[in-house]
Amino acid sequence: MPTTVQKARKAIAKKKGNITALHENSRDSQRLRRAQMRDDKLDRVAAARKKNDRPLMERAAYFQEAVRKNDGKPLQLDAIQSLIQTFVHQYDEEFNELKKKRRAGRPASTREDILRLKIATDEKEYENGFYLPDISLEENAIYLDRWEGDWSYLSTLKWVRISSNGTTTPSIFPPKGKS
Template sequence: MPKSLEKTRKKIAKKKGNITALHENSRDSQRLRRAQNRDDKLLRVASARKKNDKPLVVRAAYFQESIRENDGKPLELSAIQELITTYVHQNDEEFGVLKKERRPGRPASTREDLLKIKIAADEKEYENGFYLPDLTDADNVVFLDRWEGDWSYLSTLKWVRISKSGVVAPSKFPPKGES
């Protein structure tokens, strides 16, 4: 959490004593406002970054769980493609339920539209090359099994793109807009 406001407040309190008795437009009050704005901006940027990073963290957690179900052993390409297909179509059931519940002639709900877009995007990514940790490499499988959910550890893993046709291409982390 940003601490520039606390540091600034402490410095002003050392100099002035009581900081509740500041003039509205004094230099010290302006310093406090700037520090507060800086802290707010850092929190906004951090939350936006966390929101952008969440899909890759969720994806890595899904494949980590599949590795754990396989007793921490590397997988064959056919098994990986089955896992990818399961991942891509994990929301199909909810999408079907939402579609059935909708009365005829009514527009789709926001949730239904979002699921449709997500499923289509995942299918397109799978056609071009699905981005995931390399599950065929034994060392990488061990590293993925040890992963505890933080973003910074994901860069230690080897990442690949696997297309629907079976082409495996090495990739870098983070994907930088290639997904």
């Protein structure tokens, strides 16, 4: 797909011919700069969106793997809860290892702080309602098994929040606050 800069360059070349030399503040050079700034902004926004979407993509991939291990069949609530437990505590070993490596009296490393926050956030979310695709439904398990990593496909799945006490509440995708 052509970028804005390429389109602007082509339009200017069509008008002027070869554009090897433009005056610094000419209309054409300003047009090229605006196009470049727009492309840079779009790249920044796309990178930020991808960074924000990554945790949900990783979560969906984790539960997709669990469905695939179960041959595309739905899972019972107790199996789902054990999967959630392993997902919440997936960083415990690395966290404990970093904690052991640290000398006494030294502050925690940045990675250790990040892991501590991630574990605490996931545990709190699990108490209030862990957000995941509903893999207790046959149709949803089939859809999740077919998923190829595309963000837009995740909206076809039904999502739920499962709390630590076993209550299941339907939710929407993408999550907007406490849905």
